Amino acid sequence: MNYKNPDEHGYYGEFGGAFIPEMLYPNVEELKNNYLEIIESEDFQHEYQNLLKDYVGRATPLYLAQNLSKKYGTTIYLKREDLNHTGAHKINNALGQVLLAKRLGKTRIIAETGAGQHGVATATACALLGLECIVYMGEIDIQRQAPNVARMKMLGAEVIPATSGSKTLKDAVNEALRDWINNSVTTHYVIGSVVGPHPFPDLVARFQSIISKEIREQLQEKTGRSTPDYVIACVGGGSNAAGTFYHFVNEENVKIIAAEAGGLGIDSGKSAATTFLGTLGVLHGSKSLVMQTEDGQVIEPHSISAGLDYPGIGPFHAHLFKEKRAEFFSINDEEALRSAFELTKLEGIIPALESAHALAVLDKKKFNENDVVVICLSGRGDKDMETYLKNL
């Protein structure tokens, strides 16, 4: 079975597709008809790979975490996406999409952001490549994430508050889509995860697939074998996980584990564990698992980590879940916090709260002594210091 790419209509099994208002058709069609040819061209790859190397700082290390390995009685490698410029994996995608937009002749970039991480990555790429940048952000998130708002402004982006609905991420997405309809000729919409209408999930997965490409090469060099026994990543929309799984999903001997945000617990009413709580539905342009009421109203998610606080999951992951190709764990706020403090104490690495959800799988699953386990450390914890301080 090919789990890696969608079919020509953008479906991974029964999930995916492009459910968009008619007025968005021209934009999405233009992208669909051109993205593969552009991003696979030698010229594009040359520019992109050079920037990944010298600007982002890739390849990121594959670090053998010896203290953590000893504690859990297995061999654990951390893929250090936290060492990327801007502090997480999001720059891999933002940079790729802004380069693509330039080649499509666009001069204006829009993006949505929740915690501000994707907004900062996109504003960074726009500053570098000289494009106008507008970031939509829920009014409440603007108040909660002041440092990232300041970064985006310093980088030259305009941050526009979304004032409708719950004034958070999903409302920012709606505002961005409205903008895109009105400015289709000049503007590209940089979506920040493996969500949205086809071809976005595939486009974003391809840009993030650099993560597993490097893991293969680095494992080969370090262990003499290019595949691990397990790969583990946290899933919000699912972009760092898609990147971590990409070059392993079609290899049966690699076991795949995804960590979702359980929030206060899956039965608490305050959770973001979409595969446990979601049902088939359409959210932000694609068919996938969605946390919704019986009559299709989206349920407000909750997670201690803003990056996992999303009521859906990308179609790539919904398919892995449905086919049981990946095992999903729901990690509660408390468990993620405990793992963040543990990694800090044992290895001297302060992880993002999102990444701490992936680390917490170590407490839930028993690994063998000779297993090789690779965990994606999707980002660094600077942005979460306020939360960590409150819980010291």
Ligand SMILES: *Cc1c(COP(=O)(O)O)cnc(C)c1O
């Ligand atoms: C945004 C973010 C995530 C969640 O997004 P995905 O698309 O699921 O990867 C995870 N980790 C960090 C550090 C983030 O900034």
